[in-house]
Amino acid sequence: MNQAVLVALGGVLQTLGLLAAAPLLKTAIRRMKARLQNRQGPPWRQGYYDLAKLLRKEPVRSETASWIYVAGPRVYFSAAVAATTLVPVVAAAAPLESAGGILLLVGTLALGRFALATAALDTGSPFGGMGASRDMTIAALAEPALMLGLFTSALAAGSLNLGVLVRSLLQHGVSFHPADLLAFAGLFIIVIAETGRIPVDNPATHLELTMIHEAMVLEYAGPDLALVEWASGVKELLYLTLLIDLLIPAGMATSAAPGALLLGAAAWAGKIAILAVAVTVTESVNAKLRLFRVPELVSVSLGLGFLALAIRFL
Amino acid sequence: MTGDILILSAAGMLVTAYLMVGQKALFTAIRLFAVQSLFLAIVAATMAISASRHELFVMAGLTVVLKAALIPWFLMRVIDRIGIHREIEPFLNVPASLLVCLGLTVVGYRVSTGFPEGTGGVSHHLIGVALSMLLIGLFLMVTRKKAITQILALLTVESAVFLVAVGVTSGMPFVVELGISFDVILAVLILGVLVHRIVDRFESMDVSRLSKLKG
Numbered sequence: 306m307n308q309a310v311l312v313a314l315g316g317v318l319q320t321l322g323l324l325a326a327a328p329l330l331k332t333a334i335r336r337m338k339a340r341l342q343n344r345q346g347p348p349w350r351q352g353y354y355d356l357a358k359l360l361r362k363e364p365v366r367s368e369t370a371s372w373i374y375v376a377g378p379r380v381y382f383s384a385a386v387a388a389t390t391l392v393p394v395v396a397a398a399a400p401l402e403s404a405g406g407i408l409l410l411v412g413t414l415a416l417g418r419f420a421l422a423t424a425a426l427d428t429g430s431p432f433g434g435m436g437a438s439r440d441m442t443i444a445a446l447a448e449p450a451l452m453l454g455l456f457t458s459a460l461a462a463g464s465l466n467l468g469v470l471v472r473s474l475l476q477h478g479v480s481f482h483p484a485d486l487l488a489f490a491g492l493f494i495i496v497i498a499e500t501g502r503i504p505v506d507n508p509a510t511h512l513e514l515t516m517i518h519e520a521m522v523l524e525y526a527g528p529d530l531a532l533v534e535w536a537s538g539v540k541e542l543l544y545l546t547l548l549i550d551l552l553i554p555a556g557m558a559t560s561a562a563p564g565a566l567l568l569g570a571a572a573w574a575g576k577i578a579i580l581a582v583a584v585t586v587t588e589s590v591n592a593k594l595r596l597f598r599v600p601e602l603v604s605v606s607l608g609l610g611f612l613a614l615a616i617r618f619l
Numbered sequence: 620m621t622g623d624i625l626i627l628s629a630a631g632m633l634v635t636a637y638l639m640v641g642q643k644a645l646f647t648a649i650r651l652f653a654v655q656s657l658f659l660a661i662v663a664a665t666m667a668i669s670a671s672r673h674e675l676f677v678m679a680g681l682t683v684v685l686k687a688a689l690i691p692w693f694l695m696r697v698i699d700r701i702g703i704h705r706e707i708e709p710f711l712n713v714p715a716s717l718l719v720c721l722g723l724t725v726v727g728y729r730v731s732t733g734f735p736e737g738t739g740g741v742s743h744h745l746i747g748v749a750l751s752m753l754l755i756g757l758f759l760m761v762t763r764k765k766a767i768t769q770i771l772a773l774l775t776v777e778s779a780v781f782l783v784a785v786g787v788t789s790g791m792p793f794v795v796e797l798g799i800s801f802d803v804i805l806a807v808l809i810l811g812v813l814v815h816r817i818v819d820r821f822e823s824m825d826v827s828r829l830s831k832l833k834g
Binding site for chain 2: 481482483484485486487490598601602604605608609611612615616619
């Protein structure tokens, strides 16, 4: 009984922690990017200010919008929150790992994406439809690539369950296989594509021709928009955590001792910071790709995923 | 630890070779080659420390100076001068090329499993990566039209051979390795001049137009 309470508490804390850290990650990347461009950048709390501002506002919805439009951001947000319970973050166990593993995680994220794309189509505005169709085009390629990358690690550990996978990786200690790096490179491209970062999408623009994710959520305002933005932040943090779990799990807490958990949290924060720097640099040194080039980039990552899986077998 | 560094660097070389196939901008392809050379230098330096073959430090240094700095700089200058920044127009489109390279890598890796394991237990991976890169380099040479990309493909092949020589064998004589390094830089210089000549005559870097050259 005591064990179950502990696990439940850990799960709630983990989800709340990720929710709290998500705006900070977004601000940190924006700050670093600004610094690289010789600008000051927003203050550290800007992400929280933005969310608070949006949440205080009144939701403005189109007269033609149906319940689907209202449900979209809520399902998207809930899916992101549900997904956080499937991924080990600080300790080498996911709170709800008995519910499912990699496939459930990918499915949950796909559900959120589906809800948002459907909601974007709902009002019948051309931008929403365009954004939704673009987002789905990329997702159709990115999703199998994500699964291939995850399967490469799962094959090494012999389990599709993320908790079991991380524990087995920790047990065997650090030993690299060339497939690991191939999978990492493939997954990194997917993270860039899925979080709408620069070679694929520009999170800072509202130019008609180039936006993908922004076009899809263009009509949302107030609390609806806040939910979408927040969920996007959580998803980004989740993807980076996934990269850490699969390839550099060293330092994660294997027991519930406070010291181990603290160390695990510090290691996690440090590794997220390193990956955030990598994302920032990628975003700063690359130009945005033309939309028709994006499938090529994503197919590179699909190829890397296939290759990693093939090499794993040989 | 040594094995991990070797495997990671070798895998990094394979990733850059793969990204080069998926890449259409010339400048980025050149930068990828520079990164690949840095990985090669890491392999050489790691072998120098772990097997205490100190002449390999010189090779690592030469690789950094020549292949990660000088040759990329020279190629970028060539591109700047002839003013062709345009994208590479391959005979095969990117997804098809990637698929072919995937097959080539699997072949390279499958062949490498036949080699006996070395002392470090990493030679299987190093040979696999090197064979795959060799095949990818040859494939790039055949399917790309732009002369600059063909030079990059040639250099990729050379890096693959160097990877096997450093990582798996007990090493070539120092003089031979030095000679190869200078051969490479000379080849790039001559090819650079050749690219200028091609562009002068055809106003394009497209080598498929060379078949129109009749005496």
